[in-house]
Every structure is written in structure tokens, then in C-alpha cells.
Amino acid sequence: MTDLAPVKSNNRFPFQIRFEPRLGELKWWQSLLISLIALIVSLLVGALLLSVVGGNPWKAYSHIAKASFGDIGVFSDTMVKAIPLILIGLACSVAFRMKLWNIGAEGQFFLGAFGASIVVLIPIVPDGSPAWVYISVMALFAMVFGALWGFLPGYLKARFNVNEVISTLMMNYIAVAWNNFFIYAVWSEGGFQMSKMFPRAAWLPRLTDFSKQIPELRGLTTHAGLIFALIMVVVVWFLLSRSRWGYEIRLIGDNPKAANYAGIQIKKNVILVMMLSGGLAGLAGMSEISGVVHRLQGAISPGYGFTGIIVAWLAKLNPYLVVIVSILFGGLILAGREIQPSGIPKLIQGIILVSLIASDYLVRNRVRIIRRTED
Amino acid sequence: MDAVIILQAGVATGTVLLFATLGGIFSERAGVMQLGIEGMMLLGAMAAFSVTVATGNPWLGLLVAMLAAGLLSQIHAFITITLGADQVVSGLSLTFVGTGIALVFGEQLSKAGVISLIPRYTVPFLSQIPFIGTIFFTDHSVLVYLGYLLVPLASYYIYHTRPGMHLRAVGEQPSAADSLGINVYRTRYIYVFICGLFSGLAGGTISLAISPGWFSELTTSGQGWIAVGLIIFSQWDPTRALVGAYAFGALRRLVLDIQGPTILFGMRNPFYYNPYWGFFLMMLPYAFTIIVLVIGSYSAMRRRLGAPAALGIPYIRGERGV
Numbered sequence: 001m002t003d004l005a006p007v008k009s010n011n012r013f014p015f016q017i018r019f020e021p022r023l024g025e026l027k028w029w030q031s032l033l034i035s036l037i038a039l040i041v042s043l044l045v046g047a048l049l050l051s052v053v054g055g056n057p058w059k060a061y062s063h064i065a066k067a068s069f070g071d072i073g074v075f076s077d078t079m080v081k082a083i084p085l086i087l088i089g090l091a092c093s094v095a096f097r098m099k100l101w102n103i104g105a106e107g108q109f110f111l112g113a114f115g116a117s118i119v120v121l122i123p124i125v126p127d128g129s130p131a132w133v134y135i136s137v138m139a140l141f142a143m144v145f146g147a148l149w150g151f152l153p154g155y156l157k158a159r160f161n162v163n164e165v166i167s168t169l170m171m172n173y174i175a176v177a178w179n180n181f182f183i184y185a186v187w188s189e190g191g192f193q194m195s196k197m198f199p200r201a202a203w204l205p206r207l208t209d210f211s212k213q214i215p216e217l218r219g220l221t222t223h224a225g226l227i228f229a230l231i232m233v234v235v236v237w238f239l240l241s242r243s244r245w246g247y248e249i250r251l252i253g254d255n256p257k258a259a260n261y262a263g264i265q266i267k268k269n270v271i272l273v274m275m276l277s278g279g280l281a282g283l284a285g286m287s288e289i290s291g292v293v294h295r296l297q298g299a300i301s302p303g304y305g306f307t308g309i310i311v312a313w314l315a316k317l318n319p320y321l322v323v324i325v326s327i328l329f330g331g332l333i334l335a336g337r338e339i340q341p342s343g344i345p346k347l348i349q350g351i352i353l354v355s356l357i358a359s360d361y362l363v364r365n366r367v368r369i370i371r372r373t374e375d
Numbered sequence: 376m377d378a379v380i381i382l383q384a385g386v387a388t389g390t391v392l393l394f395a396t397l398g399g400i401f402s403e404r405a406g407v408m409q410l411g412i413e414g415m416m417l418l419g420a421m422a423a424f425s426v427t428v429a430t431g432n433p434w435l436g437l438l439v440a441m442l443a444a445g446l447l448s449q450i451h452a453f454i455t456i457t458l459g460a461d462q463v464v465s466g467l468s469l470t471f472v473g474t475g476i477a478l479v480f481g482e483q484l485s486k487a488g489v490i491s492l493i494p495r496y497t498v499p500f501l502s503q504i505p506f507i508g509t510i511f512f513t514d515h516s517v518l519v520y521l522g523y524l525l526v527p528l529a530s531y532y533i534y535h536t537r538p539g540m541h542l543r544a545v546g547e548q549p550s551a552a553d554s555l556g557i558n559v560y561r562t563r564y565i566y567v568f569i570c571g572l573f574s575g576l577a578g579g580t581i582s583l584a585i586s587p588g589w590f591s592e593l594t595t596s597g598q599g600w601i602a603v604g605l606i607i608f609s610q611w612d613p614t615r616a617l618v619g620a621y622a623f624g625a626l627r628r629l630v631l632d633i634q635g636p637t638i639l640f641g642m643r644n645p646f647y648y649n650p651y652w653g654f655f656l657m658m659l660p661y662a663f664t665i666i667v668l669v670i671g672s673y674s675a676m677r678r679r680l681g682a683p684a685a686l687g688i689p690y691i692r693g694e695r696g697v
Contacts, residue, residue: 053479101463156665160673165410165463166604167668170661173597177654185651309467343478350471354450357465361458 016372019365031363035314038359042351049347060339067338068331076207076220080292082323082330083222084109084301086229087284088308089315089322090236095277097240097317098253100270104153104168105281106305107175108146112282113289114179115145117296120198121187127199134202138286139228146282147275149175154274158267164274172305183298194297204291225287230323232280237319239276249273281305302333303346310353381628382510387585389624390522391416391577395602396609396616397529398573404533404611405566406546406685410466411451412574413599414473415444417592419578421477421484424589428487433583437493440579441572447473448571449564456563459689470599474592484589493518493584516584518576522617529613542566546683549690559690574599597661604664608671611683619667626663630656 026034047057068078088105095102116138119125125137149171156162180193187195207220240246252259252266260266288300307329315321329349336345395412402409419440427436447469454465498512498520511523533539541562544552549559581594588594601623609616633639634646634653646652675682 049476049479101467103467156669160669161676162665162668162672163604163607165467166600166607167665169597169600170604170664173661174658177657181651181654184654185649306471310471313464341479341482343475343482346471347475347479350468350473350475353464353468353471354454357460357468358454358458360460364459 014372015369018368018370019361020368022364022366026363031316034359034362035316035356038355039314039352042348042355045351045355046344046348049351050344053341055340055344060344063339064332064335067335073219074334076222078327078331078334079222079226080330081333082326083225083229083291084284084288084304085308085311085326085329085333086323087232087287088281088304089311089326090229090232090319091277091280091284092308092312093315093317093319093322094236094240094249094280095273096253096312098249098269098273099256100154100157100253100273100277101165102150102153102168102274102277103165103309104149104171104305105277105284105308106301106303107168107172108149108278108281109285109288109301109305110172110175110179111149111278112142112146112285113296113300114175114182114285115141115143115282116286116289117182117187117195120202121195121296129201131201131203131205134199135204135224135290138202138290139283142282142286143279144282146285147279149282150274150276150278151271154271157274158270179296180298183296187296189295195295198290198294202290203294204287206291221292223287223291225284225291228283228287232283233319233323236280240317240319245269281308302337307333307349310349310356313353313356379506379509381632382625383513383515384628384632385625386511386621387515387519387624388627389621390516390519391580391585391598391620392602392605392623393522393526393617393620394573394577394580395599396605396620397525397613398570398577399602399606400529400533400609400611400613400616401542401566401573402570403606403686404542404546404683405563406549406683406688406690407452407455407563407567407570408462408466408687409451409567409570409606410463410603411448411469411473412570412577412602413595413597414470414477415447415571415574416473416578416581416595416599416602417477418447418473419444419575420582420594421481421578421589422575423579424487424490424582425480425484427490427583428484431491433491433493436583437576437579441575444473444575444578445568445571447476448567448574452564452567455689456560456567459691462687462689478591481589481591485591487589490583490587492516492587493580496520516580518580518584526613526617533613543683546685549685553690553692559692563690577602601660601664604668607675607682608667610671610675623660623663627660630659 043061047061050057050060067074069075088109091105091108092102119134119138119141124141125133153162153164153167153171156167157164183193183195189196204224206223207217211218240249248259248264248269251262252264252269256266284304285300289296293300311322311325311329315325332345332348339345395416399409399412422443423436423440426439427433430436450472451465451469454460455462493516495514496517497514502508502512533542541552541557544555545557545559545562553559578595582589605616605619605623608619633656634650636644637647638644639646646656
């Protein structure tokens with residue numbers, strides 16, 4: 001099992017399977033096919049595990065499909081879950097492209113939510129400001145606070161070579177405690193663990209808000225955070241694929257030594273990329289509290305920061321694919337809330353990530369079936 | 376709030392971190408980074424608790440916990456050693472899977488009643504020594520004493536035995552080890568498995584001895600990640616791991632205990648009168664992990680030693696590399 005080189009064996013079967021390093025690039029449909037196979041395999045493994053614990057996997061899967069994509073109403077809710085996933089998926093894609101493992105999107109998301117909240121709760125902008133002032137200042141503050149939360153691990157990585165996986169993870173726990181302090185102690189509303197409701201001007205408009213003009217939109221919860229997310233998709237795509245900075249990021253990711261010899265400042269880029277990544281995750285936090293809950297409270301994330309990692313990986317760090325994958329996972333999160341036992345969605349996500357990494361082997365190696373030679 | 380009691384409880388709490396850190400040291404000494412410890416610990420905690428609920432035998436629970444986590448670790452081993460995939464992402468995915476399995480199978484466990492725990496023991500004579508006796512030898516779980524034994528054993532094994540030397544060779548210079556006839560792949564599989572056993576033991580220690588019970592994800596509450604930080608702080612050395620683990624155990628304990636008394640150092644205890652300040656106390660273990668990491672990484676950088684040279688790099692036979 002440990003050695004994949006061909007082994008001489010006694011059986012007479014005249015063919016053997018051999019893995020060889022792939023020399024050329026994969027065609028896009030080939031890598032898509034590999035990812036799809038990995039996805040299907042992980043759903044099958046998930047089904048197996050589900051039936052082991054006594055569930056009915058096909059009922060569970062069809063329930064997920066129906067409860068997340070069944071009609072326009074639930075699809076709209078799926079999109080609500082997809083919005084933070086898109087932004088966090090982008091955040092992870094940017095960092096991962098440089099092989100910078102930002103696992104702290106969850107914490108940056110919380111700090112983004114905090115940053116957006118202080119705009120209303122301190123308040124930074126005067127009461128009664130128009131919506132565009134509220135929304136733009138909140139988005140700005142969210143990105144700045146998220147970026148600050150990304151700056152610290154980035155700086156520690158650049159200055160002291162501190163492993164960013166652990167530092168970003170620890171920052172997650174700190175961020176949750178930080179937000180909880182303000183929710184419980186400072187902005188607690190009538191003894192509840194939540195701040196007061198934000199004024200209407202600080203809400204991101206939802207589709208249902210336009211139901212007077214277009215009756216079909218009544219009850220649809222998808223909010224304008226989607227516009228932020230889609231703008232960021234294009235921005236990140238441009239940065240990564242079309243800009244000089246993106247080229248530097250990709251070069252550092254692929255070959256840090258070559259990047260160093262080429263005169264690219266790796267340390268500066270580590271900090272900048274962590275800040276960009278944190279800023280994107282922070283924006284997700286703002287869109288969630290301004291578009292969905294309209295106040296600062298606990299439990300605003302069912303693990304978006306961690307699902308975002310899988311989203312980025314499944315999308316092969318491609319910003320456009322991030323959108324599609326986010327919608328799929330948004331459905332999983334939405335429908336997963338009703339599935340028993342409650343650990344199932346997390347388990348399925350884990351299995352998907354495992355089989356994706358394993359499938360990478362097929363991206364790097366090609367399978368050849370060759371005739372066994374006598375020797 | 377008594378310093379001796381906090382230190383005594385710190386040794387107990389730190390034992391969890393000690394087991395997990397020791398396991399991580401073995402795996403990383405062999406060149407395989409271990410970010411799946413948190414998931415394996417949670418799986419271990421769940422397995423230990425549920426088996427004990429079912430059979431009433433905590434030792435059996437501990438054994439199953441170790442085996443379950445060891446089995447889970449082999450996914451990581453296969454993906455990183457045989458398939459040569461990125462160890463960071465694979466370790467993360469292991470945490471996801473371990474957490475998922477633990478949550479799914481542990482669904483009903485939080486309702487389980489009182490179970491029999493790993494027995495406690497006070498060492499005769501040694502416990503009479505002032506301070507030290509109370510802190511280290513009085514009314515501790517048997518597993519705490521196991522921790523005392525494992526550290527010198529691990530140290531001796533790594534530095535003074537032939538297989539320990541092979542272990543270090545595989546982590547520092549796998550191609551050289553290979554040329555000397557050491558099976559790099561097999562060695563790495565074995566030590567990843569050992570890391571799984573240790574992580575399962577750490578998880579079982581939580582749910583059967585230190586803070587008994589099953590509280591879903593809060594059972595471990597990030598201790599696996601703190602252990603990953605401690606591996607770096609310990610510079611892959613068991614003795615330093617012991618110091619770090621007990622210090623963190625005491626810190627966790629202090630955070631809990633400091634909110635109790637009304638008077639602290641002759642002053643009104645601010646944490647008692649402002650209970651919400653507790654949130655800042657809760658940040659401390661995580662903030663200290665970062666500080667400890669900075670110290671560990673900085674001194675490793677300055678002294679140009681520390682991390683096994685081949686850590687995180689997949690070994691492919693016949694290919695150029697470290």
C-alpha cells in the first residue's frame with residue numbers, strides 16, 4: 001500500500017494499473033470531472049455512514065435537495081446562506097492561492113460584524129442618515145476590522161514565522177469571546193444577548209422590499225449582500241488573474257524561492273494578502289447582520305468560516321466557481337438544520353474535503369493500464 | 376483561590392494537552408504535520424464516553440477511544456504519505472471528519488447519566504512532601520501519573536534508541552534514511568498512527584477523567600489546536616512539552632477560578648463584580664497560545680533549529696528533494 005511502484009506478483013492477469021506523474025496541464029473538463037467524481041464518491045460514503053447510524057440516506061439527500069432548491073422561496077433562502085459563503089470562499093481562495101492557510105475567516109467574519117455594528121451602535125454616523133451612508137460606512141468598517149483581524153497573524157507570520165494556521169484559529173476563539181462581551185455586557189437589549197434592532201436605513205434591501213412594485217418578489221429574503229459578493233467575485237478574479245499583484249501572489253504560491261529571486265517581497269505580500277482575505281471575510285459578517293439579523297447577536301454563523309475553506313478548495317480557487325459551489329453548500333447548510341442527527345452536514349462537508357484532496361492525486365498523476373511484461 | 380489547588384488542577388487539565396502534544400511530536404518528528412488532532416481528540420472523547428456508558432468499563436472506553444482515533448489518523452496517513460497531498464489541508468479535513476463523526480454518534484450522549492470514571496489515586500509518602508506532594512501526587516487520576524511516565528519514556532525513545540534515531544532521520548532527511556534501508560513510508564504510517572492513539576487518549580482523558588461528560592464540540596473546545604501550538608513551542612521535545620502543557624493547564628484553571636472569590640490580593644475582585652469581564656479571561660488561553668507560538672517560532676528562527684527539516688514535505692521515492 002505504501003509503494004505505488006509496480007510490484008511483481010504471481011497472478012497471471014496480463015494488465016496492471018500504474019500511476020505516472022502527469023507532465024502536461026489538465027484540460028478544464030478533466031479536472032472538473034475529477035472533482036465531480038470526488039463529490040459523488042463522498043456523497044456515497046456519507047450515505048453509507050448515514051445508514052450505519054440508522055438514517056435513510058436517500059430520504060436525507062432528497063430532503064436536502066427539496067428543502068434547498070425545491071421552489072423559488074427556499075432557493076431564495078439558499079442564496080441568503082450562499083452570500084457569506086461566496087465572500088468567505090473568495091477570502092480563502094486569495095490566501096490559499098499563495099499557500100497561506102487562513103483558517104481564521106470565522107473570526108474575521110465576527111469582527112466584520114462587530115465593525116459594522118459599531119457604525120450603528122456607537123454610533124459612527126449620525127442617527128437618521130440616509131441608507132447609502134449607513135451601508136457604505138458599515139461595509140467599510142466591516143472590511144477594516146476584518147482586515148485588522150487578518151493583519152495580526154499576517155504580521156506574525158512575516159516577522160516571526162509564526163504558523164498562520166494556529167494563530168488564525170486562535171484568533172477565531174478570541175473574536176467570538178470579544179463579540180460575546182459586547183453582546184452580553186455593553187449592547188445587551190433588555191437582558192437578551194443581542195443588541196437593539198438597527199434602524200431601517202442600516203438594513204441591506206431584500207427582494208421582498210420591492211414586492212410593491214413586483215408582487216412576485218413577496219417573501220423572498222435574498223438581500224443586496226449578493227451584489228457585494230458578485231462585485232467581489234469580479235474584483236478578486238481581476239486581482240488574481242489579470243493584475244501584476246495577482247501574478248506575484250500566484251508565483252509565491254507556486255514557487256516561493258523563484259519569487260524571492262525575482263525580487264518579489266514575500267513578507268509584504270503575506271501581510272497584504274492576509275488583510276485582503278480578512279477584509280473579504282469581514283464584509284461577509286457585515287452582509288449577514290445588515291441583511292439577515294439586523295442586529296449584533298451571537299450565533300450568526302453556522303461555521304461559514306470553515307465551510308468557506310471547502311468551498312474554495314472545491315472551486316479550485318476559481319472565483320467564478322466559488323459562486324456555484326457556494327450555492328450548493330448554502331443549500332446544504334439551509335437544509336442541514338433540520339436533519340437529524342445534527343452532525344450530518346458537518347460530516348458530509350468533511351468527507352467532501354477528504355475525497356477532494358485525495359482526488360488531487362489524479363490531477364498530478366495519470367492512470368495507465370499497461371500490459372505486464374515478462375522480466 | 377489557592378495557588379496550590381490551581382496548580383494541582385492545572386497538572387490534571389494539562390495532562391490532556393500533554394498527551395495530544397506528545398502524539399503530535401511523534402508524528403511531526405517523522406515529518407508529517409498534524410492538524411487533525413482536534414478532530415481525533417473529539418472522536419476519542421466521544422468513543423471513550425459512549426463505550427463507558429454502554430459497558431461500564433472506563434478502561435475499555437479508553438482503549439476504544441485510542442483505536443478509533445488511530446484508525447481515523449490513517450486517513451491522513453494515506454492521503455499525505457501515499458498520495459503525497461498537502462498535509463495542512465488534509466489535517467484540516469481530518470478535523471472536520473472527526474468532529475462530524477463524533478457529533479453524529481454522540482447525538483444522544485449528552486443525556487447519559489453518571490458513568491464510572493478512571494480511578495483516582497494518591498501516592499503514599501510522595502504526597503507528604505509540602506506543595507509538590509499536593510500538586511503532583513494527591514488525588515490525581517491515574518492518567519496523570521501515566522503522563523509523568525510517558526514523558527521520560529518518549530524522551531529516551533526519541534533520543535537514545537535505534538528506532539528513535541530512525542524516526543528522527545525520517546523526519547530530517549528521508550532520502551538518506553531510505554538509502555540506509557529504513558522504510559520511510561512505513562515509519563511515517565506508524566507514527567501517524569501513534570499520534571492518533573495519543574490524541575484518542577487525550578480525548579478519553581477529557582471525557583472520562585478531567586471534565587467528565589460529553590458536551591458535543593465544547594468537550595475539547597479547541598484544546599487540540601492549543602496542542603498543535605504547544606508542539607511548536609516545545610520544539611518537538613517531550614520535556615518542554617510537559618512544561619508547556621502544565622502551564623496551559625494551570626492557566627485554563629486560573630481563568631475558571633479567578634472569578635470565584637470576592638477579594639483578590641486584598642482588593643475587590645473586579646472579575647467577581649463584573650462577571651462579563653470573564654469573556655476577556657476566556658480569551659487568555661488562546662491569546663497565550665499565540666504568544667507562545669511567537670516565542671517558539673522566534674527562538675527556532677534565531678537558533679536555526681527546531682522543526683524537522685522534512686516536516687510537511689511528502690516523500691516520493693526517487694525524486695530529488697530533502
